[in-house]
Amino acid sequence: MKVGILGSxxxxxxxxxxFASRGHDVKIASRTPKSDALxxxxxxxxxxxxxxxxxxxxxxxxxxxxxTLGSAVEEVLRLAGPPNMAGKVLIDVTNPLDFSQGPNPGLFIGPNDSLGERVQRRVPEAKVVKCFNTVSNTQMVDPKFAGGNPEMMICGDDAAAKKTVAGILKEFGWPGTIDIGGIEGARWLEATVPLWVLVGSQIGRWDHAFKVVHG
Ligand SMILES: NC(=O)c1ccc[n+]([C@@H]2O[C@H](COP(=O)([O-])OP(=O)(O)OC[C@H]3O[C@@H](n4cnc5c(N)ncnc54)[C@H](OP(=O)(O)O)[C@@H]3O)[C@@H](O)[C@H]2O)c1
Structure with a gap:
């Protein structure tokens, strides 16, 4: 599969x-694509x-x-060009974090809207699936949680796109997904992230995640 990563x-x-380790053809984007870091x-x-x-x-x-940085999403979508994204699965990992009041972030969108919905409105012909935004980058691929890997919570309006993302999650080593419904579910996936930061400050590490358990 050809994969385009909008954010470096x-x-x-x-x-x-x-994605590259699983044999996909990956291009990664930046405003400075020829940087030493890339x-x-x-x-x-x-x-x-x-x-x-x-x-x-x-x-x-x-x-x-x-x-990309949550506050840069609109600019990045403009640079990427909505026609280049039409008809494609767009996995949205971003969070609308607001650090203006200190190290414990709030959200600059919500509670009756979300960055996921804003992305879907800005690129209506893309199939936006919110995914990966609730876990650390260090756990996104080949996750290893001491208490057993959780299922990944995802949401989006297009069922086929969510199936594609569920397949990618499986390739990356996730045990399964919990599909919480349409893209408006992004309000609540994004809202868990300030809580995730508070928990990380208390336990002193940043590779944790919330897991759904039941009797
Ligand atoms: N870090 C994590 O573990 C983690 C986990 C879950 C979700 N997230 C979310 O994932 C997103 C990416 O996080 P990150 O930590 O990888 O990096 P980040 O520092 O939040 O974002 C870096 C990217 O944003 C772009 N960017 C920043 N300002 C810009 C502007 N004014 N105009 C255009 N592009 C701009 C940068 O472009 P250039 O390449 O051109 O510099 C770069 O590609 C964030 O929304 C974050 O909340 C992060």
Whole structure:
């Protein structure tokens, strides 16, 4: 599969490595695609990789991943070009975190809207699936949780797109998915992230996740 990763931070690099290691043809996007950091990422990633602008990367991918700073999402979608994303699965990993009040973030969208919904409205012809935003980049591929791996919670409006994402999760080593419904579920997946930060501060580590358990 050709995969376009819109974002070159920790998340973009981790997911890019994951897709490349599974034999996919990965292009990763940045405003500075010829940077030393991305050249280093390419030498470390195993498999077929390339770098490009946001538009080149959106064109390349049959499946796209949105992994940019939450406040930069609108600008990145503009740079990527909505026509380049039409008809494609767009995995949205972003969070609308607001650090203006200190190290414990709030959200700059919500509670009756979300970044996931904003992305879907901005690119109505893409099939947006919210996924991976509730876990650390270090656990996105080949997750290893001491208490047993949780199922990944996802949401989105397109059933076939969610099936594609469930397949990717399986390839990456997740035991399964919990589909919480339409893209409006992103309100609540995004809302768990400030809680995730508070919990991380208390336990002193950043590779944790919330797990659904039942009797
Ligand atoms: N870090 C994690 O473990 C984690 C886990 C779950 C979810 N998330 C979410 O995933 C997203 C990515 O996180 P991250 O930690 O990998 O990196 P990040 O620092 O939040 O974002 C880096 C990316 O954002 C782009 N960017 C920043 N400002 C921009 C602007 N003004 N215009 C255009 N692009 C801009 C950068 O572009 P350039 O490449 O051009 O610099 C880069 O590709 C965030 O929304 C975060 O909340 C992160």
């Amino acid at each position: 931070g920790e998340v973009g690099q981790a997911l890019g490595r994951g 050249a280093k990422w390419q030498t470390q990633a195993k498999g077929k990789t390339s770098t490009g602008t946001f538009a080149e990367t959106a064109k390349h991918g049959e499946v796209l991943v949105l992994a």
